[in-house]
Amino acid sequence: MSDARIDGYARALFEVARAEGTIDEVEDELFRFARSYESSDDLRSALTDDQVPAAKRQAIVEDLLGGKATSTTTQLVSMVVGSGRGRDLPAIIDKLVARAADSKDLAVAQVRSAVPLTDDQQNRLRAALANATGKQVNLKVIVDPAVLGGLVATVGDTVIDGSVRTRVDQLKSRL
Amino acid sequence: MMLFAILGAEGSDPIDDARSIHWLWPAQAELIYGSIASILIFAAIFKFAGPAIKKAMAERTQAIQDNLDAAEQAQAEATGEAADIRQAAGDIDAERQRLFADADAQAEAVLTEGRARLDQEVAELEARADSDIAAASGRVSDELRGEITKLANAATEQLLAGGAVDSATQQELIESFISRVGASS
Numbered sequence: 364m365s366d367a368r369i370d371g372y373a374r375a376l377f378e379v380a381r382a383e384g385t386i387d388e389v390e391d392e393l394f395r396f397a398r399s400y401e402s403s404d405d406l407r408s409a410l411t412d413d414q415v416p417a418a419k420r421q422a423i424v425e426d427l428l429g430g431k432a433t434s435t436t437t438q439l440v441s442m443v444v445g446s447g448r449g450r451d452l453p454a455i456i457d458k459l460v461a462r463a464a465d466s467k468d469l470a471v472a473q474v475r476s477a478v479p480l481t482d483d484q485q486n487r488l489r490a491a492l493a494n495a496t497g498k499q500v501n502l503k504v505i506v507d508p509a510v511l512g513g514l515v516a517t518v519g520d521t522v523i524d525g526s527v528r529t530r531v532d533q534l535k536s537r538l
Numbered sequence: 539m540m541l542f543a544i545l546g547a548e549g550s551d552p553i554d555d556a557r558s559i560h561w562l563w564p565a566q567a568e569l570i571y572g573s574i575a576s577i578l579i580f581a582a583i584f585k586f587a588g589p590a591i592k593k594a595m596a597e598r599t600q601a602i603q604d605n606l607d608a609a610e611q612a613q614a615e616a617t618g619e620a621a622d623i624r625q626a627a628g629d630i631d632a633e634r635q636r637l638f639a640d641a642d643a644q645a646e647a648v649l650t651e652g653r654a655r656l657d658q659e660v661a662e663l664e665a666r667a668d669s670d671i672a673a674a675s676g677r678v679s680d681e682l683r684g685e686i687t688k689l690a691n692a693a694t695e696q697l698l699a700g701g702a703v704d705s706a707t708q709q710e711l712i713e714s715f716i717s718r719v720g721a722s723s
Binding site: 476477478480484487488490491492494495511512513514516523525527531534535538 | 690707
């Protein structure tokens with residue numbers, strides 16, 4: 364899908380969520396769903412298989428998110444998948460998240476961690492990243508066991524890597 | 539004995555003028571006649587036999603001279619042949635010496651070339667052996683390094699997969715990250 368079309372979908376989803384008054388919550392839920400989508404091959408193949416009817420793909424989304432996310436989030440994801448744009452879902456959602464952060468003059472900070480962060484850790488990390496980048500950040504924590512330990516923070520083009528995985532990779536490279 | 543008996547017997551005869559009284563010297567007439575006869579005989583011989591004798595002597599002399607010349611020529615030829623033989627012998631000896639010298643030179647050249655080629659081959663073999671040893675050493679070193687890396691990676695992955703980073707360490711790493719990022723500006 365072209366960038367213009369991804370931008371169009373992201374803008375549309377953003378406007379719907381903002382109109383519903385649940386932009387923060389929807390943006391956060393969509394972000395989490397996008398990360399789950401990226402990490403699950405089964406989910407990705409189920410939602411992008413053209414042989415599977417759109418109604419069935421939407422039913423899968425509703426089964427996954429029903430009761431766990433807001434109805435707006437569920438309907439937005441169902442709409443994208445139903446329109447055959449499942450492959451571009453992460454890109455659309457990332458654009459939406461960036462747009463939401465930009466609307467509040469924030470920078471999106473994606474943080475990958477092997478274990479979930481406590482609220483206190485998230486608050487202190489948010490402040491630390493704001494101090495390091497000079498921008499207020501919209502913190503998005505992704506639990507990724509592949510990190511092994513430590514954190515990897517990405518703010519725009521800046522990557523701050525303190526993960527065990529990277530250190531192991533560096534060690535391997537030196538070896 | 540018989541002669542003395544004859545002379546003794548004759549000595550008793552009376553003296554005759556026609557006969558000599560000397561035992562060696564003939565009677566005068568006999569001497570004259572004998573001399574004339576001898577002269578005539580000698581003259582005849584000189585006249586009739588002299589040319590033949592002279593011719594024979596000349597021929598004899600010529601034959602001797604010819605023999606002498608032939609002998610001298612033969613001697614000269616023999617001397618020449620001897621000189622030729624000696625020269626030939628000398629040439630053969632010189633040729634033999636030359637052949638020996640050539641053979642020695644060729645043998646020395648072959649030996650020198652052989653030694654040089656042998657030295658070169660030995661040097662090439664040594665260089666090749668050094669290169670092979672270095673390559674083998676490098677290969678073994680690389681293989682060993684690769685094996686160590688593989689083992690280290692496997693050990694690391696196994697350690698991490700087994701939950702080597704425990705909860706306390708996770709929290710410590712997170713707090714360390716937050717502190718480090720917060721300290722940087």
